[in-house]
Amino acid sequence: MLISNIDLLNTLSSAEISANANHGREIPRTFYDRRLGEVWSRARASKAYAHLSDYSFDSFQLLPTTDKDEIKKNPWDFIIDDGSGAVKYYETTGTSGLVTPTPRTADDIIWNTVSVARAWLDLLRDDDRVAVLLPSDIVPVADLIAGVCEYRRITHTRNYPFTTGVSDWDRLIRLWEVYRPTVLFGAPGLALQLMRLLQHRGIFTDVAAHIRAIMLLGEVSTPALRDRLGSWWGAEVFDASYGSTETGTLAAACDHDRQHLMTATNYFELSDGNQVSPLESTDSGILVTTPLNLFARPLLRLDTGDEVTVHRDCSCGNLAPSITVHGRSSDAVTIAGNPLTIRSVEDVVYGATAATGYLIEIDSEGQRARILLERGYNTNRLNEDEQIADLQNRSEFALGFRWHQSIFVNSLPVITKSGGSQKSWKRSNIRVLEAL
Template identity: 50%
Template sequence: MLVHSDQDYGVLEAAQRELQLHAGHVPDAGFYQRKLQAVWARARQSAHYAAIGDYSFTAFRQLPPTPKALLKAQPLSFCTVQLGEAAKYYATTGTTGEPTPTPRLKADIIWNAVSVASHWRSVLQPGARVASLMPSDVVPVGDLIANVCEYLDVSHVRLYPFTTGITDWERVCSTFATYRPSVMFIAPGVLVQLTRYLKQRELLQTFAQSVRSIMLLGEVNTQPFRERLARWWQCEVFDASYGSTETGTLAAVGDDQQLRLATATNHFELQLPDGRLVTPAQGLTGRLVVTPLNLYARPLLRLDTGDSVTITGPWEPGRLSPTLLINGRDSDSIVVGGVGLEIRAVEEVVYGTCDATGYIIEVDRQSDSAALILERDVTWDSSQEVYLQAQLIERAEQHIGLRWSRVMFVNNLSALNKSGASQKSWKKTNLRFVGGQP
């Protein structure tokens, strides 16, 4: 985990001390004052924040949110180091535009790894064998999983199935047969592909025998989706974490198997539909605005993530960090027939109704309507489709307020629709436009 010197070890010890006191709970105002003052001072070393002046909490509250689009347009103006001074160079996947360069110093990496380990240690227990089917090139998620495993002294293997020339589905299967992983990190869409691959070869039951926990990350996923995968794999399935390449980890699953905000390593605010920035509170929905407290190579102040979230647990100093639902990117939202479609609402209808392994929403711009196209599971009873069509139409009307113009089933969708994590954005891969330009 890049701990090679006394200075590195000092960073590690500082992270351990602080997180032992605060991880998993909402710190008090004094904690946030100290941490915000420090990150403000680091941010002033960048070109973008150079003129913000001295820190005060009033000055912080008056600072306009940093638009994510601005960060993407001018990523290096936020940096406090040259790229060659960074321990690691990462970039975003580019699913929502051009990839954003993201350098990280050792301090960035150590703080994030220790923070995430404090949440994941209940799953990554001694003796676990971890298979990481997440990408390791350019994006940081593969390194994060490896760093956490190394920190917790847990065995692991990197096994991303789209590493051309090295790893494919056959290599995944042969490694499973030998290594017999007990924990699997994987994007939801990739897990669906793996499940179909194993079902087609009647191997799912065999390969699922060793797996005790599946950690999903990289995409929004819903409770009905996790429950169905848990039934297929006969194991626990968790929403492992939420974050971004730019910010690091913002929420993670902990001892109680709930996804909770990482309040000890981030200062959070919500931007409400009326534009107000407020402290998160139970029941509120808005765009998440975050100031990561332990970024060094590129400190960020009040970054508007562009993600819609709903706070589902109480926010009180000293209490457990609040649970939340990630509703999806604001940029992924689409209006059809006067109804705003969000990934979470759509997938709760789809995966809460049937065993489809994928879907496309076909939006007709001329008629302002939407059709639902579903991928049949490998084992599928076609005689149920008329009933399922009626159920899907009824549930969409009840939960979304939209009536599908038609519901149809196909044997296979493009792999892109299920690729997950580094390879997709919901709007680009699960929506298809006909009858005009979107």
């Protein structure tokens, strides 16, 4: 049991009061000034920030950003007391390089769980039955969802289908015959893989009948893919949250399927690569965050590396800005001089076609590319030419080129879809060939 003494009970109470008072509201400068001072003081106990003088907002604004690569290189320099006060230990997945040790104290976990539970208040119902199809070993994502469900007293089960010897697809299907989940949490690729497997076994319609919502996280998902999944499953599909193992949750979905920045638990800024500006002064850039509730490893002005666009037009009632996360510029690949990201490609693929997956093959010079599209299980092939024509037209407009070849195939390697902890877009959906 995480809350085992009066101090932690007081932490829970403070987190609840803050979440209820500040979620979705405009946060005043006085709030940030006070909370940033607290983070600054905690950070000075670490080797990385020990050189800092006393806090002032002016001093904070002059502080250089903290680079994620520096945390990966010297992770223990940023951790207070070598993590001795931690109750859980995680590591990043390492898809972008070295893994990063991430101990979490009870305070870290309580603040993040309560804030996310408040953000998802309208998305999860008290009588839901939640199935968590995400890894629970080493990375924190499944623990977060389980924590939210426990806090809300919502029934849930963890059934990640790649836990060898414990949970696989057969076990999952047998479990669901009894459990009949109403909400699925999983990575986008896993939702596609699960759908194809259930269709192949002839039970997809029966399983989907109980599912009212799918919460996607662990990978980038696009509106086009969410629309496709929603139509296939007959469910609402949300881009549930955005964050990292290092920072905790930075944005969470509303019932209009927008991801709103968690402005009550983070101080956000935007960088153009040279200068850092306040969030309210610009609409795009690299997201810089100072999490306000990190205790084991306080971080100041962390450069996330993620390029985002900020929106202020959501009608859900949440006054915090929403964002579109484009990912890291280093994750892009170039074809005929045109940069491609997972978001730009999947907007086109799932907007134009009913494919359940894709694989891009590029020549070694990066000048020509073909795309293999996985046709849905037992689907009609009559309009595939129309889908490919639409794909080519959208690609020319949105990506800047037409594919050398666009081909539907019956199936693609599972790695193009299995996700969450097992997938890196450039490794799983991009293949470089000597020639095309």
